[in-house]
Amino acid sequence: MTLGVLVFIVFRVATSLPVLRWPLAGGLLAIGGDLADLLLKDLGGIGDYQLLDKLMDQVYLALFLVVALRWTGVERSVSVALYGYRLVGAILLEQHDEWIEHGRRYMALETDAQIPHHSHVSLARLNGPANAGEAR
Numbered sequence: 001m002t003l004g005v006l007v008f009i010v011f012r013v014a015t016s017l018p019v020l021r022w023p024l025a026g027g028l029l030a031i032g033g034d035l036a037d038l039l040l041k042d043l044g045g046i047g048d049y050q051l052l053d054k055l056m057d058q059v060y061l062a063l064f065l066v067v068a069l070r071w072t073g074v075e076r077s078v079s080v081a082l083y084g085y086r087l088v089g090a091i092l093l094e095q096h097d098e099w100i101e102h103g104r105r106y107m108a109l110e111t112d113a114q115i116p117h118h119s120h121v122s123l124a125r126l127n128g129p130a131n132a133g134e135a136r
Contacts, residue, residue, distance in 0.1 A: 004045025008052060011040060016060035023067045030060040054090055061086060 015033025019026030034057065041049045061083060068079030 002045035002047075004040075004043050005047075005052065007043065008037060008040050008046055009056065012037060012056035013059060016056075016063050019060070019063050019067055027064065027067075030063070034060065051094070054094065058087070058090065 012033055015036075016030045017026070018029050034053075037053065037056070040046075041053075046052060065079065065083045068076055068083070071079065
């Protein structure tokens with residue numbers, strides 16, 4: 001772990017923790033810390049800024065969840081559901097990035113080749129040089 005990563009993590013956690021004592025002011029500070037970390041990434045030493053930023057987002061969102069769990073009623077349910085939705089989205093986004101990085105596809109090229117493509121919806125035909133002057 002580089003010094004830049006350590007400073008980044010300490011900064012993001014330190015700006016997130018006040019939400020436990022002062023929910024509104026701490027929430028605004030955590031969001032401000034999330035915005036201000038863009039300046040920290042320029043210090044260097046942070047290899048994968050996007051991944052580290054997503055992980056640190058989960059820290060302050062989890063602390064927001066802790067605050068929301070103190071509530072009762074529909075507000076609590078909505079907060080828990082929104083946190084779960086955001087967490088699942090972050091996991092799927094990271095998985096998607098790994099799929100792209102490793103050259104995986106949602107559909108194999110062989111499967112795509114077996115699907116009948118009609119000439120009126122062919123992207124190659126629409127974008128090809130033969131149709132450059134045709135009206136669409």
